Each structure stands twice: as C-alpha cells, then as structure tokens.
Amino acid sequence: MDYSHKSIEQKWQKFWAENGTFKTAESTEKPKYYVLDMFPYPSGAGLHVGHPLGYIASDIFSRYKRLKGFNVLHPMGYDSFGLPAEQYAIQTGQHPAITTETNINRYREQLDNIGFSYDWSREVRTSDPSYYKWTQWIFMQLFNAWYNKETDKAESIETLITKFETAGSQNINAESDEDVLTFTAEEWKAFSEEEQQRELLKYRLAYLRESTVNWCAALGTVLANDEVINGVSERGGYPVEQKKMMQWSMRITAYADRLLRGLDTIDWPEPLIEMQRNWIGKSVGASVKFPVPQLDTNIEVFTTRVDTIFGVSFIVLAPEHELVSALTTDAQKAEIEFYIDKTSKKSELDRMADTKTVSGAFTGSYAKHPITGEDVQIWIADYVLAGYGTGAVMAVPSGDQRDYVFAKHFNLPIIPISDSQNIEEEADPNKDGKYINSGFINGMTYQEAVPALISKLEGLKLGKAKINFRMRDAIFGRQRYWGEPVPVYFKNDLPYLIKEEELPLLLPEVDKYLPTETGEPPLGRAENWKYQDQYEYELSTMPGWAGSSWYWFRYMDPKNAESFASKEATSYWKAVDLYIGGSEHATGHLLYSRFWNKFLKDLGFHNEEEPFKKLINQGMIQGRSNFVYRLSNFGTINSDVKFNNIIVSYNYYKAFIDYFNSSKLDEIYLGQDGFYEDINQEILIFSLDKFGKDLANIVFAKDSSLERLTLRYNSFTPLHVDVNIVSNDILDTEKFKSFRPDFADAEFVLEDGKYICGTEVEKMSKSKFNVVNPDDIIANFGADTLRLYEMFLGPLEQSKPWNTNGIEGVYKFLRKVWRLFHDAEGNFNVSDEEPTKAEYKALHKIIKKVEDDIERFSFNTSVSAFMICVNELTDLKCNKRKILQDLIIVLEPYAPHITEELWALLGNEAGTISYAVYPKFNPEYLVESEFAYPVSVNGKMKMNLPLALDLDAKAVEEIVLGNADVQRYLDGKAVKKLIFVKGKIINIVV
RNA sequence: GCCUAGGUGGUGGAACUGGUAGACACGCAGGACUUAAAAUCCUGUUCCUGUUAAAGGAGUGCGGGUUCGAUUCCCGCCCUAGGUACCA
DSSP, X not given: OOOOHHHHHHHHHHHHHHHTTTOOOOOSSXXXXXXXXXXXXXXXXXXXXXXXXXXXXXXXXHHHHHHTTOXXXXXXXXXXXXXXXXXXXXXXXXXXXXXXXXXXXXXXXXXXXXXXXXXXXXXXXXXXXXXXXXXXXXXHHHHTEEEETTTTEEEEHHHHHHHHHHHTTTTOOEEOOTTOOXXXXXXXXXXXXXXXXXXXXXXXXXXXXXXXXXXXXXXXXXXXXXXXXXXXETTTOOBOEEEEEEEEEEOXXXXXXXXXXXXXXXXXXXXXXXXXXXXXXXXXXXXXXXXXXXXXXXXXXXXXXXGGXXXXXXXXXXXXXXXXXXXXXXXXXXXXXXXXXXXXHSOHHHHHHOOSXXXXXXXXXXXXXXXXOOEEEEEEOTTSOTTSTTSEXXXXXXXXXXXXXXXXXXXXXXXXXXXXXXXXXXXXXXXXXXXXXXXXXXXXOHHHHHHHHHHHHHHTTSEEXXXXXXXXXXXXXXXXXXXXXXXXXXXXXXXXXXXXXXXXXXXXXXXXXXXXXXXXXXXXXXXXXXXXXXXXXXXXXXXXXXXXXXXXXXXXXXXXXSSSSOHHHHHHXXXXXXEEEOGGGTTTHXXXXXXXXXXXXXXXXXXXXXXXXXXXXXXXXXXXXXXXXXEOSOEESSXXXXXXXXXXXXXXXXXXXXXXXXXXXXXXXXXXXEEESSTTSOSBOGGGHHHHHHHHHHHHHHOTTOOOEEEETTOEEEEEEOXXXXXXXXXXXXXXXXXXXXXXXXXXXXXXXXXXXXXXXXXXXXXXXXXXXXXXXXXXXXXXXXHHHHHHTSOTTSOEEOOGGGHHHHHHHHHHHHHHTBOTTSOXXXXXXXXXXXXXXXXXXXXXXXXXXXXXXXXXXXXXXXXXXXXXXXXXXOOBHHHHHHHXXXXXXXOHHHHHHHHHHTTOOTXXXXXXXXXXXXXXXXXXXXXXXXXXXXXXXXXXXXXXXXXOHHHHHHHHHHOHHHHXXXXXXXXXXXXXXXXXXXXXXX
C-alpha cells in the first residue's frame, strides 16, 4: 500500500477527537508543562499559511514534552470580541455573535485539518458570557482596589477607607491622581457619601477621569496610544484627533516599576524586552522647583542631570503649560500668543517630523534659581512636551544639545560647568570631570555632586529625588457594541459597581450597531437597560485587550462557575512555561497581561509574579507574488492592429528592461528578424536575439502585412497571477486562461518551452493573488507535509516569504519514511532482527539531534536531520523494528499522522504514540574507530589524524611522534609546538 | 537620530561555546528504469583559471585587527528589516 496522506490523516484526526487523546487533567505523577499560543481573532478571511507557523511550533513542542513525560496543557481559544465583526454588523445588520460563530467554525475546521494536539475541551471564547463574566469580575476587583506603595502591592479599597477613617489622608503612600485632597479622619467622616466616592475614585486602579483621548471619528471610538500609528488609526488608517472625554482608565502606572523589574526574570527575546523597557521609560532624576515670587508659586521641572543645575541659563515651558498666560508680560503677550497659535495648528505629525527648526518665545518673566537665587528667563517652546514630566524643563545649554541649539539661536548664555567639557561646537553631556562655575559643588565629581545637591534641595524644600515614567495609564473604554459591558451604573454621576451575583452583565440587544443620534455609544440604543430599572448603566464597553489579559488562567479551569480559575488549578499549572506569538503585541497585550497577572497575584488568587516564563516570537510569513508580463503600450504603423494578449516569459522581460537601462534608448523596434535599435531596421540587437525572434514569430504570424512594432521601456505590463496556478515559478498556461478568461486566447512567448513568472515579496492579500490557503496544501500534500515544510522554511523567529517551491522535498521524505516500513510490493514488512551498529548510529544521531534542536527551538535543522537519517536507513535497507519504532517516536511531534499510523501497523495500541517514551540517547553508538578530523600544520596544510590521538593533552606528544601517519607527513621535522583544543590536536608547528 | 536583529551559492537555508564554509532541500544539467508518462533511483552543481582531468587561486556586505586558524571575537563603515521618536 502506498502512503496515502488523505486517508491516514482523516482517520487519526477522527480518532483523536473521538477518544479525547489530548484531554489533559491535573496529575501528580508527571511534572506539568504549559504551552500557550496567542489565541486568534477569528476573522472572516480564515487562516492562511502564515497563521499556523507558531501553532505548529508550539504543537511540536507540546508533543515533544509529552514524549518526555510531562503533563502538558496545550489549549486553544478565540479572542472573539473585536471590530471587524462589528463593522460587518453595521453594514449588514447581522449580529456580531452570528458572524463570530461562523468564523470560529471555519477556523476550527482549518485548525483541525493540521492535526494539532489541543485539548479542545478547554476552549475559551472571550465573547462568551460565561467567560466575560470573569472579565467583568476582574474589572470589579480593579475598581475595588488601590495601590499601596508602602507594601508595594494592590490592596482592597477597604484598607484605604480604614486608613482614612483612622488617620485621614496623612501617611497615605499611594498611587493616585495628582489632585487628591488632604483631610483628617474627622473631615473624612464628615464628607458626604458623594464626596467620599469622588475622592476614592482618585485611588482606584480602575477609575474614571477626564482625559485627553485619541478620538477616531470614523470608527466612532477612542483608541489607545498603541492603536494609533503616526496619527492615524492602526486599523483602517483613519485620522485621529485629541479630545477630552470622561474615560475609564487602568492605573497600570502603579505597576511601572514592577513591570520593569520583572523583565529581568523572564526568558523573552531581547528586542521585545527592550521594547517594553522603552515603553515603560523609567528615568531616574530629580524634581526641582524654581520659585516664581511674583505669582507666589513654583515652576516644577524634572531633570535626570540635577548635577548640571548651575549651568541653567533659562527655563522652557511647553506652550500648553498652565502657567504660561499668567507668566506672560504685557510686552510679550502678542509674541507668545502668536507662537501658541502657530504651534497649536501644527499637527502631531508635523511637530514630530520637524525637529530641526528652532522655535520658541520669551514670556518676559523670570524665575529664581533655587540655589543661587539669580533670575532665570522663562521661555516657551514646542520641543518641550506637555505630556511628559511636568511639561517644563530647566535648560542647560552646555550639557544638552537641544538646549544648546536653542541658546545659540536666541543668543542666551551658555555656561560651562565641568573642567572636562568641550562646548565649542555642541553640548557636551559627559560626567567625567570636576565641576566649575557651580557654587558649592565646585571641584566635586558627578558621584559626589548628586547626593549633595539632592540633600541641599530637600533642605530648601525646593526639590527631591524623583523617578519618572514615560508610560501613561491605559484607557479602558470603547464607544462600541461588540465588547464586554462595564459592570457599572451611575448614581449622581458617580460610578457604582453592580452586585457580584448579577454577573455577567449581558450585552443587550440593539436595533443598530451605530452611535445614537445624541452621540452616545451603541449601548445607548438598548431599551429598558437600566440597573434595577433606575440607574443608567455605563454605555461604553471594554477595549479589545480586556479579554486577552487573563485568558491563560481560564484554560486552567475553563468551566468553573465559582471563580475565574480555582486556586487548586492555578497552583498546579502556575505560569505559562512557553508562549509563542507575534512581536506586534509587545507593548499591548503582553504588557497588559503582565499587569493583570500581578494585580491578581496581589489579591492572592495565584502566586506567580510573571505570567509567561518563556516567550518566542514567530516571524511573519509574507506573500510571494507571481507576475506575468503582457505586451501593451507599443506602437504600430497601421494603428488598427492590436496585440494585447501576448504574454512574455520573465527572463525575456528582464532582458528587455535591462537592455533599456543600459542602452538609454527611448524606443526599439521589432521587425521580422527580431529587435532593432533603429527605425530602418539596420542595427540588430543581438543580446535580445532569441526573444526578438520568438516574439516576431507570434506577432507577424498574426499580421503579415505589418512591418514593425515600436516598443518602449513600459511596453510590458506586469500582471499579478494567482500563485496557486504557478509551480516553481512555472506558469500553468492552461489554468491561466481560466484564471483570466479575458486572456483565453493569449499567446505565450516561452523560454525553453516554459513560461517563467517574475516574483516579488509583498504582504499576503487577496488582491495580490498571493494568498496560500493551508487547506489547499493539505489536500495536495497532507498536513504532515505542511507541518514539516513550515518548519523547514527557516528559523521560526525569522520573517520570510511563503514559497511552495521546496515542498516536494518534504513530501518525498515522508514517502521514504513510509517505504522503510514496506517492501517493494508495498506490503508492510518489518523485521525483528537485531540492528547493526550502523543502523543504531543513524538512529542515535537523530535522537540526540532532535532533542537538542527542540530545546533551542531550531525546528528547521531537525527536519534536515530527519532527511539525512532516513536516507541513511534507506541506504542500509534497514527495516528493523528496534530502529524504526524509536525513529517514529522521535518524528511524532513533527508528523503526528503518519507516525500514528505506522505505530499502529507495528502492532502498538492505537493512539498511544503521543504518550510513548522518548528514546534514550546512547553516545556509545556514535563512537567509531575510523573517525578522523582535520589538523593544520603551521596553520596552513590540512591532514586527517586518526581518533587515536584524541586523547588527553598531556599524553599526546608521545603518541603523535610515534604515529606513522604523522611521522610520514612530518618527514623527520622536529615538532616545535602542538596546539590542543578540547583535547584534540588542532595544529602542529614544525 | 537612537535601540534591536540581520547581510553566506541560481533559491530557502546549515555550520550549536573560534576548528574541513555551503549540510539538507529546491532548481538546474546529465544518466538509469519505462513503448511513454508519472513515480523512483544514480551522478554533477560556490566562483575563477584549467581541453575533460590533475591541480591552483578567490570566497560568508566592505575595510582593518586579534589568532596557528574567524561566517563566528574586536574596531570602523555600508546596506536591509523591525521598533522608537524632541522623554529633559
């Protein structure tokens, strides 16, 4: 019987599903291992070959870990709230739940075809009420919590209330809004309920506040900073404007430092850690106050270089700074207003792009230097950002390049502050020298000056050490329908949680999925949707990242109705051991998930500080488009002749283009014999000879009265051609005619009888006809081939274009595996004889290799090693059970269907190969007496020495000299030096 | 600009801590089997010089360096991809 991937794969996929082969339970006998994929948003387009790349890798890893005796949790689900289903609903009126359900079913079918070992009994869907009940519940916990900096963790809001009741607001060290009140215990108790709630809201981790948001009118919603790319929405590319709105926010900044420190404890790709680090953006420095006596206030600045304070020659405020108008003198008023007006008209994009022009305006006012008391000019300029630090900086032109440029431009003083500075051309921020012109720190080093200054400023009550973060609190509301409702109602404009037993707060039905006439979110359309028929519910829904910020917990205990996951489940499965997904989630999902994980830990629901111990980013699979080149834009003498359906092979096209590029001609002419440079058909172009003749044959056969054709650089138009009718870049011309019926009578100018297509790497998209569907590959070659080939394509973490060219090689390999178990007639034929040494060697090489490769996620090299191994066994005509059985266990993670079939043919119980024991590597089989390795002599010549010399360095000298081969080679020369590496002779110096 | 990763045949890529560069696969060329096709198998395939061959030379983006020996380590530069953007 031949290898029939179709029947084998269907048979085993059915078997696994019916027998629950991959159902996982908590087990005390085996160590646990949790392998997680980033769950997909089920889009209408279905999966293309790029999607399963990471899933295949994680499946290989899961299956490998099972063979290694681990109890593996490997689940899958759907991040099923999201915009596309809602957009579709707006257009068609179909409920997003229906669209989502349809798409999920399609995804499931496609995933099943690939033979993943998911435990589908643990599937989760974020849009399922039994799931989002717990998303809402977590929101409630966040609302009911504050961050105590004293204990460095989140606590129940009750502990804060107790503190307020006993000692008022003093001694509270909390993460909060900036405008918190100061009050005593008595004052607190005297507050009205409303006042108390208003105050508590400033401390809650989920809180409401007026904030400037990225409002996208086209999408009718608010976007997070990371959903806005270059001023337009990430999804759809619509313009985004700044708008003030009451918004739910998450106090993720409370966790900034823990999020940063945690990065050192996890095994993630360096670029990703770096991205999170930059995103959090911690800078250590000082906050310094510059008194402004005339207004009886201070200007607070943040600096990372408090040591340069004596170099301050002016202060710069952001144009939006609140003190600007008060500081502006009458004389400067016109100038300042003009400047503010000018910068406010600049879009965010312009302000970003234009970093060269120096601009700013003097307010006319002065502040006092906190230490010297001297007058310091106050300026405004748009290089200072209102959103970072305090929106004001102390300018030190000698130490900061931007300040330097600004000072030069406006002719402000530049004060050198260090004896090692060179400020002739530009600012010099070095910290190496001793200070000059710096009052009491003159002569000190950087290390001495900083603490001295901090304590001085603290003594003056004009400054203190401070740490600043770039990260902002995350906005947690969308004016959308298809998301989790926020379990909140409003009484006197203040938010209150609904009762826990009333969860889930179900998404109500609406007549349309659009905002209401009054501009409320779609939920405003829900009729009679009121808490206890009295109070308005919150009308915004949660953002896309809500449901994905805790889903790995739900897989641990997916059916639990009492909690999001039981303590037993979380303490058994702990954290995710291996997480595979794309790097595009670096500052979104991966950051929010870490935040919620830490929060839930603080409340005691589990014990893991970090959710994902090891993370791998799989690369993107790009599309590889194919092109054909159609003759167009040409001239004829009699203009009624048309040749719009002649299509030339790629290399002709390329030669043609190259010719134009090198010859710099505007036109060339096609005559009966080929291409000519001149209109009189005298100078024949030999480099395009064959092409010209082939093309002429077709053209002049169509119209013999024609004298010549005039062709220009753009005379051939590239057309996208469906990659599915192209194989190894050779076009199936018959299929092309049905692909483009408008070219049914097309004629092809072939090279060597073939039509070769041009190629280009582009994004995979329908319009470029370069989408490759895994189902098609599976139909032709099978799931095992797809799995192996996706791995074979290159390193997992690298982005690469999809290219089906090499898939034959992998398919051939699987057939060779099949043939090892079958004789020439196709009958199953495995012998019980004892294998030879060579056979054991081939086997043990692959056992070791695959083990090493999988542990370091180098799946592509394993596939090559499998090919070598099977070629060796084929050459040895090996059909020994002892070899083949171990071989298929090692291969099982990569190609589970064929191995499962062969496993059963060997007489093992059906469906048990996944839980077989990974064969033990025995190094003895790899040792061979004839093994030799190269050495060089005087670093140049090369020769092979027998393994007999592969000994401990001390013993070698004698043996070398006594070795016949070496003696013959060295021909009596005296050996001066022997160089050893790892006990082997590498070089002999004579 | 800054941060990170990378640059190896016609192509995808291999070489794991410095030790025969180009494994494996695709493609290509030639051959075997076959009436033929498919399938399968065998041989060759980095480039240059050389009539085949023997042999020699060059060679991992470019220029230097360390080393007996560098795709691998160091310095400078060029290019590509991803991230980030006046962060005080």
